[in-house]
Amino acid sequence: MSSIPPGFRELTEATGFAAANGPWFEKIENGRTVRAFRPGPQHANPLGIVHGGMLAAFLDSAMGAAVRQALGRHAVTLRLSLDYLGPGRIGDWLQAEGEVVGHDEHVAQVRGRLYGPRHDVLTGLGAFALLSRQRVPTVRS
Amino acid sequence: MLVDNPPEGFLRIDFDRGRSDPTFNSHIGNLYARRGEKGTRDEFVLGFRVRPHMCNPAGGLHGGMMMTVADLVGTMGAGALAGVRKFLPTVNMTFDFVAPARVDDWVEGRAELVRVTRSLIFSNIYLTVGDEKILRASAIAKIPSGDGPTFGKARLARDEAAAS
Numbered sequence: 099m100s101s102i103p104p105g106f107r108e109l110t111e112a113t114g115f116a117a118a119n120g121p122w123f124e125k126i127e128n129g130r131t132v133r134a135f136r137p138g139p140q141h142a143n144p145l146g147i148v149h150g151g152m153l154a155a156f157l158d159s160a161m162g163a164a165v166r167q168a169l170g171r172h173a174v175t176l177r178l179s180l181d182y183l184g185p186g187r188i189g190d191w192l193q194a195e196g197e198v199v200g201h202d203e204h205v206a207q208v209r210g211r212l213y214g215p216r217h218d219v220l221t222g223l224g225a226f227a228l229l230s231r232q233r234v235p236t237v238r239s
Numbered sequence: 240m241l242v243d244n245p246p247e248g249f250l251r252i253d254f255d256r257g258r259s260d261p262t263f264n265s266h267i268g269n270l271y272a273r274r275g276e277k278g279t280r281d282e283f284v285l286g287f288r289v290r291p292h293m294c295n296p297a298g299g300l301h302g303g304m305m306m307t308v309a310d311l312v313g314t315m316g317a318g319a320l321a322g323v324r325k326f327l328p329t330v331n332m333t334f335d336f337v338a339p340a341r342v343d344d345w346v347e348g349r350a351e352l353v354r355v356t357r358s359l360i361f362s363n364i365y366l367t368v369g370d371e372k373i374l375r376a377s378a379i380a381k382i383p384s385g386d387g388p389t390f391g392k393a394r395l396a397r398d399e400a401a402a403s
Contacts, residue, residue, distance in 0.1 A: 114294035115301035119267070139260040149263035150329045151310045155303020175302050179333040 103191065106134055116159065119152060124163065131167040133160040134193045137186060148186030153212055153220050154178070157194045161210040164196030165226050173206060173226035180222045190214045196224075204228055243288040246345065248273040267293065267307060274319075283316045285348040289340055300340035305374045309334065309364050312348040313378030317362040321355045327380040330359070335375040344368045350378075358382050 102108075106123040109116070116122060119141065123134045135156060143149040158175055165173040186192055194212040201207065205225050212220040245251075249271035254264040264270065268287070275281030285308060287293075293304040314327040340346055346366055353361040359379055366374040 113296050114291060115267075115303055116295075118292040119303070140263060140266040142262045143264070144254070144262065145326060149307065149310075150332075151267075151303065151307025152263055154306040154310065154332070154334075155301070158302055158306070175334075175336050177333070177335045178302075178306075179331070181331050182329050 103134070106132075109133075115155070119155065122156070122159070126167070129167070130195060130197075131160065131163040132193055132195045133163060134191060136191050137188050139188060142188055146188065148188065148192070148219075150182060153182075153186055153192075154180055156192070157196075157210045157212045157220055157222050158224070160194035160212070161196035161208045161222065161224050162226060164208055164210075165198060165206050165228070168198040169201060169206060169228065171206075171231060172229040174229065176205065176225040176227050178222055178224040180220055182220055183218045186212075186214060186219045190216075192219065194220075201228070243269055243271070245271045245286060245288070246273075248275075249284075249286050263307070264311065267304060270308070270311070280349055280351075283312075283319045283350065285312050285316060287346055289342050289344045289346060291342055294342060298342065300344070300346070300373070302334075302336055305336070305340075305366055306332070306334055306376075308346070308348050309366060309374060309376040309378070312350045312364045312366075313360075313362050313376065314380050316348065316350040316364075317352060317360050317378065317380060320350060320352050320362075321360055323355075323360070323382055325383055327360065327382060330379040330381050332379075333377045336373075337375055338368075338371060338373045340366075340368050340373050346373065356382075358384070 105125040109122045125132050137148045141148050141152045192214050196208045196210040199207050199209050208224045210222040252270050252272050271286045273284045289300050295301040318327050348366045350362045350364050362378050364376040365372050
């Protein structure tokens, strides 16, 4: 139930919202970034399934990671459109990944997918603003 | 314990009455709501004070927190405006991240009903800090047939006081 599939490392560098709602995991597989987490009761909505906001936050993070992996640039989300396909179950290992489908110097278009062991949970399309190559977001504690 | 110091009229939403483990709405909290005059833009307002545990590595309000609150405004808030007291699952949401918010900012969320059908609620949602918009969202929530799942345990402190 609480095991971590091989190849994933915990994102121990997470702070703020990501740390408060973690632990989150990541692995690089064939040049793609896959993020994952195992939802607990603290991620549930009143129906006992994973809260839509948590799913949105997690997919957003995976899509941002895909931009960094594909383009080597840090990015911030400009817009995100999400379709909720099915419930995310507490205790399941949920994975999310993004694919950069287009970009210019300033904006990347990314398709995202969040899925559990049995079915797709959330699909998304986003536009991410690419930060300048020199600029890495300042980390404040 | 930090004091959120909500503006006049905001009451903390107790999402987990009698539940031992806090669910997501409490875990990310605190969240507040204020009910205003029917038919005005203030009929249902959700609010919260930005805390460090709601932030991204750059020190701004995390997009995930904005989306979570907008999701609540599009279900709980739009449902209240439409007079539907059921749990409304979200079908689609589209977010535009217009501006950042900072620690200690007071953020408010409001929904505008676009159309209510027998099975769907279309709404527009804005999150604001003062007069500045920080997030624009468009939401589609499903109205379950029949009674649907129960609304959950969320109540305002005022309802609690009235009930006891």
